[in-house]
Amino acid sequence: MDKLVKSIAESGFFRAFVLDATKTVQTAQDKHHTLSSSTVALGRALIANLILASNQKGESKVTLKIIGNSSFGHIISVASNKGEVKGYIQNTGVDIKKTATGEVLVGPFMGQGHFISIVDYGIGNPYTSTTPLISGEIGEDLAYYLTESEQTPSAVGLNVLLDDKDQVKVAGGFMLQVLPGASEEEIARYEKRVQDMPALSQLLQEENPTQAILAALYGEESYKILAEEPLSFHCDCSxxxxxxxxxxxxxxxxxxxxxxxxxxxxxxxxxxxxxxxxxxxxxxxxxxxx
CATH class of the missing domain: 3.90.1280.10 (HSP33 redox switch-like)
Incomplete structure (x- = not known):
């Protein structure tokens, strides 16, 4: 079962959300019949929006619009803070890989544009915040959005790994945030762990992927699990x-x-x-x- 795990360091100065969203992204691929690059781009957007929505209170929903001017077109997603997400990508047929490594390419095909978050608390007057796309890799764009718009220094990792038939093998991600009061020395320790951690695609293939990611982020430092929440692709159309x-x-x-x-x-x-x-x-x- 897909899930999001919320955690906080014992010190209270860092928190991490980690996600195993494999089935969620598999369902999105099945519904939209996306090819490789489009699958990875849409999957990353869904995971990014699940992170954004999980940080909201009440019966809120977050609409994430990643508006690019290149091959993908727009990616639109809606997520609730109950772990439900839906979304689509305008061009489902982008299928480009590096010839030498077979790595699926995303960033170069997003182009210039904006990362737009619209939070609807269900009481009218949704709150909209916009930052420019800085790379099109979506994880980097989310980290920039969180740091600039929400004033919370953040490290983000998002990954969708495909198998040899270009079907979703694993998908998930993490968000690590610095909270008020953290010392420069502590921040440097966490930064080094993030830089040195194994590839996210490798951690997502572990028997317990969320635990493996948490271990990589916190290292020997103690932390507490605050919540574990189910995730799913869910559309409320009728x-x-x-x-x-x-x-x-x-x-x-x-x-x-x-x-x-x-x-x-x-x-x-x-x-x-x-x-x-x-x-x-x-x-x-x-x-x-x-």
Whole structure:
């Protein structure tokens, strides 16, 4: 089962969130039929948004928009602080690797753009914060966002490892943050551990990946587990929602769909689920508008 583990150093000056999101990202790939680079980019975005949402209180949701001007186009994700996430990438077909190593490339195909976080607390007036994309690698962009927008120095690692058939093998990540009161000496120790830690893809393949990442981040220093929360890809779309959207269209548009197209099919961008509306369904909607 995918999960996010929240922890804090015994000193109280550092905290780490670590995630095993393998099934979540596998589900996203299955639903969107993404090729290698698009799979990794979308997966990283979903993991990044799960980190952002997990830090919110109440019944809040975070919409993450990674707006690039290159091959991927836009990546949009919505996550709740209950560990549910959905998302899509505009161009699902980017499939580029380094010839020598087979490494899947992401950053060069994001281009210039913005990292936008919109937090909705369910009480109106969502809070929006924007930083520029600094690399397109998403993990680095998230670390920059947290440091600049939330004023919390952060180290972030995100990884989606594919197998030899370009299917998601493992996926997950971590966020390590410096809290007020940490000394320069302590910060230097943590920085060195992050620099020296094994590759995230290697840690994610351990029998207990979240424990392996925590051990790499904290080393010999004591820490406490604050919470363990389940993660999943979950879309809350429904036929009723799309019916409501159709009802907002002018009656003439609904009539044209009925007479010319003999029905309508709407596909949810977030999960790929199709919803079919027959001529009879459209006639009922037209009647409801009367």
């Amino acid at each position: 036929r009723e929602r799309f019916e409501a959207a159709l009802l907002t269209l002018p009656k003439a548009d609904l009539q044209a769909m009925k007479d010319e197209d003999h029905g309508a099919e709407i596909t949810c961008q977030f999960c790929g689920t199709p919803y079919t509306f027959t001529e009879s369904d459209l006639e009922d909607l037209i009647h409801d508008q009367a």
